[in-house]
Amino acid sequence: MSALGALVGLATVPTAHAQEPALPVRPALSEDADAALATLNKTLSASELSFSAKTSRVYLNESGQPLHIFHTMKVLVRRPDRLKIQVTGDDGANDLFYDGKTVSLFSPDRKVYSVMPAPGGIPAALTEVLDRLNIDFPLVNFFGVSPDQSLLRKVVAGWQVGTATIDGVECRHLFFHQMAGTEMELWVENTNAAIPRRLIVTYRLLPGQPRFVAEFTNWDSKAHPSDSVFAFQPPADAKQVELMPAVAPGQPRRQ
Template sequence: MTAHHLLQVAALGVCVAFAALPTARAAVPVQPVIPGISEEAGSAIAQMGKTLSAKELSMTARTIRVYLDEAGQPLHIFQTMKVVVRRPNRLTVQLSGDDGSHDLFYDGKSASIFSPDANEYATIAAPADIPSALDEVQDKLNIDFPLNAFFSNAPDKSLLNDVVAGWQVGTASVDGVECRHLIFFQRAGVELELWVEKSSEARPHRMIVTYRLLPGQPNFIAEFTGWNTQVHSPDSEFAFQPPADAKKIELGPTAVPDKEGGK
């Protein structure tokens, strides 16, 4: 397997579970029925932001990405993602599902993507904080994350970036937990629905992102379980130790996206 192929596979695996579909660009911005963010929706997101800003946390996400194939038929890609975070500079992501298994390790100095199926990995130097490291992973490994807002320095502000309207639709039970059902609208034609626990912790239990202006209105669905803000993971959990027989993929110029569009 070539370096380019590994990066393609890794990018697909992580993109399904962790990164958003390409942002829709509206020729004419979508105007929501009710402009502005309601007080109860804003308060719920602010509380959720405090929970997501915990120094340490872990959770499991079951995700579905729905998109159109080349023939215009909707396809569903299922994955399970296990995440462990220690702010400001530790992160691990374990992915398994329809696109195989892929693991991401970030230890504050480097980031590695490992494919157990192919027994291959790639490693890059990374900045000393999670948001900057995720940006570097996107630039150097062509891997993007739809949940990167959860791990930003201000999760509530990142989630509401470019939002022009939002409110509480009602309440609903998710896995036996009473949640506020919130909806938000971005200028770019993206709708974000969140089911946020109706408590002081305000943990997110479900998320749906719908791209109204893309063909077929594809969406990304995630359900979150196992939230834990008392993880106390050792440094060794975030440091990648490749198997003795694993092949390291050396990243050459062709594996790094050209920010100038190839010019």
């Protein structure tokens, strides 16, 4: 297989390379969308945070047929420089550990792992990993120094569509136009915490207009994880491999 290329649980689709216009001075946001993002920023900026996510995405196989792949994630964050993401899905299990100095990617199924230096905190570490794998991961915006600004980085306009009920909780339904033909829909609780409940990203300019969908549960800002939780200790029978760009699902994996 491509070394750790199966870490597609953290991927959506290859990053689009369409010509992008210059960033606006400030995106055109409605008052209600701006207020919701300001509240969301406080929630996502908590020094300690954990949540779960169920994700799905669409990809095209060799014949151009759109297919779906599903994953479940458990995320644990301790700002500014600790992160653990456990992923299980249709293509197996993969874990990411960040201890403030290095990022370790581990596939329990395949017994392979990769380690790379990544000082500088969570946002810089994730950016380095995603650049190395050449993949896009919309949830990376949740871990920015200012999550609301990370979410708005390529947004040109946004507004509140209305409200919707998710698992018995009233949520604000927000819509954002991003550059390069990308659209983002975000549902946050209509409370003073604005906890995210659902995210959909649609890539209009990519073949098949693939989508990334995430449903969030189990938000907790009172976790107190120790350093050992974020430290990766490779099993004795695991093999270290070089980190390579991810192989999209549906393509043959090299053994």
